[in-house]
Amino acid sequence: MAGKIAxxxxxLVGRAWSVVFARAGFEVSVFDPVDGASDRALALIxxxxxxxxxxDLLGGETAAAVEARLSTAASLADALDGAVHAxxxxxxxxxVKQALYAELDRIAAPETVLxxxxxGIPASAFTEGFEHxxxxxxxxxxxxxxxxxxxxxxxxxxxxxAVIERTRALMRxxxxxxxxxxxxxxxxVVNRLQGALLSEAFRLVEDGVCSxxxxxxxxxxxxxxxxxxxxPFETIDLNSPRGVRGYCEMLGPLYYQLAQxxxxxREWGEALVxxxxxxxxxxxxxxxxxxxxxxxxxxxxxxxxxxxxADRELGE
Amino acid sequence: MAGKIAxxxxxLVGRAWSVVFARAGFEVSVFDPVDGASDRALALIxxxxxxxxxxDLLGGETAAAVEARLSTAASLADALDGAVHAxxxxxxxxxVKQALYAELDRIAAPETVLxxxxxGIPASAFTEGFEHxxxxxxxxxxxxxxxxxxxxxxxxxxxxxAVIERTRALMRxxxxxxxxxxxxxxxxVVNRLQGALLSEAFRLVEDGVCSxxxxxxxxxxxxxxxxxxxxPFETIDLNSPRGVRGYCEMLGPLYYQLAQxxxxxREWGEALVxxxxxxxxxxxxxxxxxxxxxxxxxxxxxxxxxxxxADRELGE
Numbered sequence: 140m141a142g143k144i145a146x147x148x149x150x151l152v153g154r155a156w157s158v159v160f161a162r163a164g165f166e167v168s169v170f171d172p173v174d175g176a177s178d179r180a181l182a183l184i185x186x187x188x189x190x191x192x193x194x195d196l197l198g199g200e201t202a203a204a205v206e207a208r209l210s211t212a213a214s215l216a217d218a219l220d221g222a223v224h225a226x227x228x229x230x231x232x233x234x235v236k237q238a239l240y241a242e243l244d245r246i247a248a249p250e251t252v253l254x255x256x257x258x259g260i261p262a263s264a265f266t267e268g269f270e271h272x273x274x275x276x277x278x279x280x281x282x283x284x285x286x287x288x289x290x291x292x293x294x295x296x297x298x299x300x301a302v303i304e305r306t307r308a309l310m311r312x313x314x315x316x317x318x319x320x321x322x323x324x325x326x327x328v329v330n331r332l333q334g335a336l337l338s339e340a341f342r343l344v345e346d347g348v349c350s351x352x353x354x355x356x357x358x359x360x361x362x363x364x365x366x367x368x369x370x371p372f373e374t375i376d377l378n379s380p381r382g383v384r385g386y387c388e389m390l391g392p393l394y395y396q397l398a399q400x401x402x403x404x405r406e407w408g409e410a411l412v413x414x415x416x417x418x419x420x421x422x423x424x425x426x427x428x429x430x431x432x433x434x435x436x437x438x439x440x441x442x443x444x445x446x447x448x449a450d451r452e453l454g455e
Numbered sequence: 456m457a458g459k460i461a462x463x464x465x466x467l468v469g470r471a472w473s474v475v476f477a478r479a480g481f482e483v484s485v486f487d488p489v490d491g492a493s494d495r496a497l498a499l500i501x502x503x504x505x506x507x508x509x510x511d512l513l514g515g516e517t518a519a520a521v522e523a524r525l526s527t528a529a530s531l532a533d534a535l536d537g538a539v540h541a542x543x544x545x546x547x548x549x550x551v552k553q554a555l556y557a558e559l560d561r562i563a564a565p566e567t568v569l570x571x572x573x574x575g576i577p578a579s580a581f582t583e584g585f586e587h588x589x590x591x592x593x594x595x596x597x598x599x600x601x602x603x604x605x606x607x608x609x610x611x612x613x614x615x616x617a618v619i620e621r622t623r624a625l626m627r628x629x630x631x632x633x634x635x636x637x638x639x640x641x642x643x644v645v646n647r648l649q650g651a652l653l654s655e656a657f658r659l660v661e662d663g664v665c666s667x668x669x670x671x672x673x674x675x676x677x678x679x680x681x682x683x684x685x686x687p688f689e690t691i692d693l694n695s696p697r698g699v700r701g702y703c704e705m706l707g708p709l710y711y712q713l714a715q716x717x718x719x720x721r722e723w724g725e726a727l728v729x730x731x732x733x734x735x736x737x738x739x740x741x742x743x744x745x746x747x748x749x750x751x752x753x754x755x756x757x758x759x760x761x762x763x764x765a766d767r768e769l770g771e
Contacts, residue, residue: 259709281677282694289677316676318669326713328665328673332655333687334713339651340687349644353634355686357644360632361597361605363686366679368754370671371649371656376735377748378598384732391723393575397642397650398720405714407707416700419692432693437769438684445761453753 145218145225149180153228158285163313170218177211228256236265244269254278261323262295273299288316461534461541465496469544474601479629486534493527544572552581560585570594577639578611589615604632
């Protein structure tokens with residue numbers, strides 16, 4: 140075994156993390172405080188494994204081998220006992236995290252890293268004042284983490300740099316793609332980037348420039364293709380023979396003009412949300428959302444595997 | 456033959472458009488005013504076709520069949536003669552477009568649609584006052600259009616709605632993915648969306664929140680995966696069991712807060728550009744940019760083909 144991981148909170152995110160660590164060879168101990176939830180989570184994961192194996196999402200391991208590394212813990216203390224890393228995926232409410240981390244900090248051995256999956260609450264908000272707070276930080280995945288590799292590592296002001304480095308190394312070891320923020324910012328990096336794009340997307344629809352479907356096509360049949368294997372900086376770097384510098388000399392003034400027009404924060408009001416919702420519901424009934432989510436995850440799995448193959452054939 | 460297309464301007468963009476139309480069965484007549492440029496363009500296209508066939512970028516046609524549909528025109532009038540559509544990809548300078556469209560409008564039969572590949576100059580700036588200006592509009596591709604399907608159709612205030620519809624239908628017929636703007640806006644839709652993301656990306660680096668490479672990973676290993684087959688609106692629609700409405704109720708306030716922070720237009724100054732440039736040059740020497748562009752296009756071709764296969768296997 141590569142070591143033991145505690146999974147604290149066994150909802151959708153905690154279950155996906157369980158797969159991430161178990162397929163990479165770690166012993167995974169799952170704890171959820173809700174009565175019976177840990178057992179139900181383990182059953183759900185076990186049920187999903189054969190399909191994940193078919194989709195080549197178990198890193199070449201068999202479903203049985205991965206399942207054998209998973210167990211439920213009778214208590215939080217049991218889950219944490221001997222764990223190198225605890226991945227917490229509790230509900231996104233500050234008071235829940237505060238109460239939970241008070242307990243985690245008290246129970247867990249000081250050398251166990253406590254990493255939160257929170258998408259928006261900085262670790263400083265729920266670890267201040269704790270004795271061993273220097274081993275606490277955020278490791279925020281994009282859902283579902285067993286398919287999408289990106290993890291944002293967001294330290295609190297008091298997180299030990301060695302803990303950041305250990306977490307980054309662990310995430311690489313299990314095949315994730317960790318990025319590191321130097322400090323806590325609202326929305327972290329992922330939601331700041333997503334928010335910038337969404338704000339302009341909603342503005343274009345609100346201003347009647349184009350439909351929501353055409354915004355989606357502009358990304359899915361256009362910009363998103365390059366962005367799915369090179370990010371926005373490498374994209375512009377390759378759009379000029381003189382790299383980023385040449386690109387910015389050529390197009391910086393245009394983008395500055397656009398940025399001034401886009402410095403126009405708007406709440407997504409009822410009428411606007413209703414308009415986008417109506418456009419989406421014409422394409423997909425609300426009752427079909429769950430099936431479409433499953434389709435999305437299948438597509439994501441195919442894409443991630445196709446990327447790996449392209450990495451091998453053409454280089455990263 | 457499906458009809459005749461005039462390609463006006465035979466640089467990188469014009470050559471890619473030639474492939475788009477020829478592989479879809481159109482007769483393509485290429486004209487470039489620079490002495491010998493049309494012939495050189497045809498030779499370059501012909502040279503590229505066997506490789507495009509290997510990459511499955513000729514829609515099942517042979518290189519020879521596609522090549523047989525391509526010819527050079529001795530004059531602009533020859534290229535336009537009998538063409539249903541002229542795709543203009545001249546240099547991006549207003550005075551060039553103005554002079555060219557004065558000639559195009561005079562020579563081309565009134566029923567020939569005149570579409571500009573311009574990425575930023577609105578058609579109203581170079582077709583005002585012309586007799587048949589109602590058949591002029593922008594059809595802006597993303598480079599290279601023989602791999603990336605997205606085309607922005609941007610009408611001038613005087614563009615005939617029937618011309619918009621004909622152009623949209625033509626783009627669909629040749630396998631592109633057209634979107635339609637209701638009016639001219641700076642940057643059109645694609646560069647507005649790209650600019651919104653880039654502004655935040657540069658801001659994160661300038662503020663020392665994370666490295667340029669980590670921004671790229673946040674997109675390429677994270678957000679960009681979903682965006683490469685569903686756009687930003689479908690992405691959030693599938694992130695709540697209650698669709699866009701549920702998502703906005705949950706996260707609208709966070710994004711409004713971020714939008715207020717992001718209402719902070721900045722020029723990409725010398726120090727910032729130098730910083731990103733230095734990070735990029737550590738990963739990729741300037742002398743290796745051309746080879747990396749070829750790699751990017753190969754990756755794009757694999758991705759586009761993988762998407763088509765996934766569309767067939769799992770549905771669009």
